[in-house]
Amino acid sequence: MTFESPIIEWAPLAPVLIVFAAAVLGIVIETADPKVWIRRRLQVALALVATLAAAATAALQWSVLDGDGTRVVVDRIICDRHSLIWMVMIAVFAALAILLFSSRVGGDDAFAPLAAAAPGSEEEREASEKGLAQTEVFPLALFSVGGMMLFTMVSDTLILFIVLELISLPLYVLVALSRRRRLLSQEAALKYFLMGAFASAVYLFGAALIYGGAFSTSFTIIDTAIVQYHGREALVLVGTVLALVGLLFKLGAVPFHAWTPDAYQGAPTPVTAFMAAATKAAAVAALIRFLYLAVHRFEWEIAPVLWTIAIATMLVGTVAAIVQTDIKRMLAYSSIAHGGFVLVAVTSFEREALSAAVFYMLAYGLATLGAFAVVGQVREVTKDGSLGAEATRLGQWAGLGRRSPWMATAMAVFLLSFAGIPLTAGFIGKYVAFKAAFDSGGWPLVVVAVLAAVVAVFFYVRVIVLMFLTPVPEDLKDAVEVTESTGPSLVVGITALATVLLGVVPSVVLDLASNAAILVP
Amino acid sequence: MIPEDTVVDPMYFVVLATILFSIGAVAVLLRRNAIVALLGVELMLNASNLLFVAFARSHRDVSGQALAFFVMVVAAAEVVVGLALIITLFRSRQTISLDEPMDLRG
Amino acid sequence: MTEHMNPYVPILVMIGVATALAVAGVVVSRFIGPHRYNKAKLSPYESGMEATPGAAGGGRVPIRYYLIAMTFIVFDIEIVFLYPWAIAYERLSLFGLVAILSFLALITVPFVYEWRRGGFDW
Numbered sequence: 001m002t003f004e005s006p007i008i009e010w011a012p013l014a015p016v017l018i019v020f021a022a023a024v025l026g027i028v029i030e031t032a033d034p035k036v037w038i039r040r041r042l043q044v045a046l047a048l049v050a051t052l053a054a055a056a057t058a059a060l061q062w063s064v065l066d067g068d069g070t071r072v073v074v075d076r077i078i079c080d081r082h083s084l085i086w087m088v089m090i091a092v093f094a095a096l097a098i099l100l101f102s103s104r105v106g107g108d109d110a111f112a113p114l115a116a117a118a119p120g121s122e123e124e125r126e127a128s129e130k131g132l133a134q135t136e137v138f139p140l141a142l143f144s145v146g147g148m149m150l151f152t153m154v155s156d157t158l159i160l161f162i163v164l165e166l167i168s169l170p171l172y173v174l175v176a177l178s179r180r181r182r183l184l185s186q187e188a189a190l191k192y193f194l195m196g197a198f199a200s201a202v203y204l205f206g207a208a209l210i211y212g213g214a215f216s217t218s219f220t221i222i223d224t225a226i227v228q229y230h231g232r233e234a235l236v237l238v239g240t241v242l243a244l245v246g247l248l249f250k251l252g253a254v255p256f257h258a259w260t261p262d263a264y265q266g267a268p269t270p271v272t273a274f275m276a277a278a279t280k281a282a283a284v285a286a287l288i289r290f291l292y293l294a295v296h297r298f299e300w301e302i303a304p305v306l307w308t309i310a311i312a313t314m315l316v317g318t319v320a321a322i323v324q325t326d327i328k329r330m331l332a333y334s335s336i337a338h339g340g341f342v343l344v345a346v347t348s349f350e351r352e353a354l355s356a357a358v359f360y361m362l363a364y365g366l367a368t369l370g371a372f373a374v375v376g377q378v379r380e381v382t383k384d385g386s387l388g389a390e391a392t393r394l395g396q397w398a399g400l401g402r403r404s405p406w407m408a409t410a411m412a413v414f415l416l417s418f419a420g421i422p423l424t425a426g427f428i429g430k431y432v433a434f435k436a437a438f439d440s441g442g443w444p445l446v447v448v449a450v451l452a453a454v455v456a457v458f459f460y461v462r463v464i465v466l467m468f469l470t471p472v473p474e475d476l477k478d479a480v481e482v483t484e485s486t487g488p489s490l491v492v493g494i495t496a497l498a499t500v501l502l503g504v505v506p507s508v509v510l511d512l513a514s515n516a517a518i519l520v521p
Numbered sequence: 522m523i524p525e526d527t528v529v530d531p532m533y534f535v536v537l538a539t540i541l542f543s544i545g546a547v548a549v550l551l552r553r554n555a556i557v558a559l560l561g562v563e564l565m566l567n568a569s570n571l572l573f574v575a576f577a578r579s580h581r582d583v584s585g586q587a588l589a590f591f592v593m594v595v596a597a598a599e600v601v602v603g604l605a606l607i608i609t610l611f612r613s614r615q616t617i618s619l620d621e622p623m624d625l626r627g
Numbered sequence: 628m629t630e631h632m633n634p635y636v637p638i639l640v641m642i643g644v645a646t647a648l649a650v651a652g653v654v655v656s657r658f659i660g661p662h663r664y665n666k667a668k669l670s671p672y673e674s675g676m677e678a679t680p681g682a683a684g685g686g687r688v689p690i691r692y693y694l695i696a697m698t699f700i701v702f703d704i705e706i707v708f709l710y711p712w713a714i715a716y717e718r719l720s721l722f723g724l725v726a727i728l729s730f731l732a733l734i735t736v737p738f739v740y741e742w743r744r745g746g747f748d749w
Binding site for chain 3: 600
């Protein structure tokens with residue numbers, strides 16, 4: 001047997017390699033163990049430069065790309081316009097999230113000063129007084145970002161599994177690292193881990209069955225194997241359904257959503273913002289590639305399943321969000337519902353859905369990052385007058401418009417975008433997504449989606465009413481404070497502006513997205 | 522020594538792997554001890570590994586065996602992260618029961 | 628031995644022999660071995676370390692055990708990649724060499740990190 005070196009086109013991998021190199025460099029910095037303040041600055045700068053450089057490199061590749069795409073490794077990793085636009089989006093989301101990661105309120109960042117110390121212990125108090133910081137969060141986040149960017153290019157079931165874990169493992173750790181409410185955070189991480197590991201295992205079993213039926217892990221070969229009748233279609237079909245479970249889990253679709261509210265509520269808010277925006281975008285990208293390249297010939301078999309899941313996701317997300325009293329939990333359920341809305345487009349199996357999903361996730365991701373940035377700024381005031389944990393009870397948000405008009409206005413923009421009110425990005429996103437489904441004959445799905453969207457307006461507007469039309473309760477006058485630290489304010493400003501711009505002049509991005517509606521097999 | 526041409530019908534392996542996978546899945550979903558749940562996940566991953574290797578043999582395609590290696594490494598990384606999370610939770614609460622530490626509701 | 632003997636017969640014989648030996652070892656030593664116990668003999672032996680207080684299921688285990696286990700798993704499993712390379716390195720040629728060297732370089736980074744952060748100070 002002879003061995004032929006695989007031919008790898010390295011150039012299209014550049015954005016991913018930049019991020020991974022920065023992550024490794026970040027660990028080297030940790031190894032050298034310089035003083036905390038040097039370490040922090042180095043890590044923040046490195047992470048920001050890496051994510052922005054990755055976004056720029058991907059954009060550059062888009063502009064010089066001749067044709068539809070490059071096969072990085074034939075039949076395994078494909079870099080086409082569709083993956084490039086997702087990569088730019090994920091890298092930009094990551095850069096914004098890094099700004100949130102690095103922000104400090106009252107001298108404290110969002111992460112535990114010494115993750116190894118037990119909550120409430122003497123060691124923890126000491127670490128906090130010494131001003132220690134767990135700066136490993138930046139390399140961890142970078143590993144996850146690199147994985148997400150790679151995720152959008154993968155067209156092989158096993159590489160998809162490895163990259164899925166590469167995304168998830170750092171996230172499990174990040175979720176556990178909250179500075180405040182650490183017990184909640186650790187518990188959320190354990191739940192997220194167990195359910196995530198379970199879903200990955202289900203995905204892998206599906207991939208193994210597909211390998212048994214199609215004799216390959218490559219999407220293109222699976223596709224041809226389904227056409228050439230081997231008598232093993234049953235294996236491939238069962239495998240496909242199991243593999244979809246794993247991917248839908250990352251998207252937080254019902255009935256695989258149980259981890260979402262817990263993980264979103266327990267995680268440090270910057271991590272929540274990062275997970276909600278970037279992970280979901282990467283999950284949608286990979287789901288599209290898997291559905292459209294590998295198993296689209298099973299459309300008749302899996303479309304009803306996906307329809308059911310999309311409807312259940314929209315309904316459960318919307319109804320559960322109405323009864324929430326915690327803002328982070330409410331946003332978590334709302335993000336579940338948004339996963340359902342984007343599924344409406346994806347299940348149409350039409351080319352239009354590709355650009356619709358890109359635009360939808362962009363609109364949703366920007367508003368999500370902004371909304372969680374605001375959540376991180378509304379703080380409880382402790383008895384000794386210092387700023388404490390985030391005030392996430394909805395009651396504590398009453399009269400926020402008076403405390404900080406700018407933050408409250410921006411939050412209102414994000415909520416309106418979530419609700420899909422015209423002149424915001426969310427409206428255009430919902431419009432293109434529903435249109436893609438409608439054009440392919442999925443009108444029953446669109447009817448449910450519109451109904452769910454109308455009901456959802458209720459709980460978004462309720463928060464706006466609470467912020468602007470409800471006076472500050474007497475007993476909470478001094479108990480809540482809105483800080484306006486630089487990083488998050490910048491993020492809020494950028495995302496609010498982008499949300500409005502995308503809503504008023506969406507054509508530029510829509511054109512880009514429709515140019516990206518090409519999948520190279 | 523088994524002769525080269527005796528290849529066991531891979532469907533037997535599918536059945537065995539499905540049984541192992543189900544045992545693992547039940548352990549994750551029903552057992553209340555976090556470490557036992559972690560064991561369940563490992564069992565699920567190894568059921569897939571068994572499938573990869575069995576199919577690699579029946580297809581006479583070595584790549585399936587290589588895939589199993591990658592799965593093993595990923596599984597090891599996953600165990601480490603899982604153990605780390607379980608230890609931190611244990612140190613905070615002195616229990617790793619999945620029933621007790623329940624602050625997250627709704 | 629006949630040509631068409633079931634290939635599983637040796638495995639069955641193996642299982643039988645192994646079970647018989649294990650049972651015999653326990654039973655025979657119980658009957659013919661001398662019984663002179665003292666405290667040190669009755670305590671569980673754990674590789675020369677201080678014995679674990681209590682059983683694994685109910686009692687508490689020092690966290691250290693898990694830390695060692697984690698380090699072991701991470702670095703032990705990497706042999707999975709080295710082994711195929713070591714067997715076929717000639718055929719894998721330069722590509723294999725570069726791949727395995729970059730893999731080793733990458734695995735060194737977390738190793739040094741753990742060492743510097745005191746992960747090996749038992």
